[in-house]
Amino acid sequence: MTMLMRFILAALLALPLGLGQAAQAQEYRIQTGDRLMIEVLEDASLNRTVSVLPGGTINFPYAGSIRVAGLSPTAVSNSISQSLSGVLASPPTVFVTAMPLEMPLTQTEPEQDVVNIYIMGEASSPGPKAVVPGTTFLQALSQAGGLTPFAATKRIQLRRATMPGQVITVNYAAIMRGAGMNLDPVLVEGDVIIVPERGLFE
Structure with missing residues (x-):
């Protein structure tokens, strides 16, 4: 085999690896406030959608707290699979789909409406906020920079204009522990x- 043929063969063999690395480098990086849809092929009871907490972590059964901010969905899939390998008979197949807090709009899409809310008290950046429809309580606090060290995290109030006189108490501390993700209202x-x-x- 001539030197030229060897060079061409080596280049062709390296091409798929280079393409795979380039695709991984371009994969979306998860941010605080994003929601992750996690599916475990071997155990459907573990399937769930979780929010990325202000500290850049998520809480997942048997895996505990996992830092995901800055990682790709593929990297998070691998991390969860490794964490569950000691619980299940073999490392499971995990699929992670990232749902960014603010999806970029294309030129063909109509302008998206906003939801006007107000944050008062011990938030890092209180005041009026315009958030996208579907934003949850936790995501809004994340956009406000999180809470100050003086916040009463177990008795944060949510007051609705559509429910005059009624107060919804949200236990932020429980949500941060992963015990109350279903209490994260839209x-x-x-x-x-x-x-x-x-x-x-307190």
Whole structure:
């Protein structure tokens, strides 16, 4: 085999590897506030959608707290699979789909409506916020920079313009532990989030 033929053969063999690395480099990187749809092929009871917490982590059964911010969905899939390998008979097949907090609009899509809310109290950046429809309580706090060290995380209030006089108490501390992700309400027009200052013994 001539030197030229050897060079061409080596280049052809390296091409798929290079394409795979390029595709992985271009894969979306997960950010705080994103929602991840996680599917475990071997155990459907583990399938769920979780939010990326302000610290850049998610909570997943048997895997605990996993840092995902800055990683690709493929990297998160591998991490969860490795964490579950000691629980299931063999490393499971895990699929992760990222749903970014703010999906970029294409030129052909109509302008997206916004939901106007207000955040008061011990948030890092309180005040009026315009969020996209479907934004949850946790995602809105993430956009506000999270909470200050003085926030009473167990008794944050959500007041709705459509429910005068009624107060929804949200346990942010439980959500952060992964124990109350189903208590992460979707915000609607006119919602007011009130983050009280914690008491002396809280």
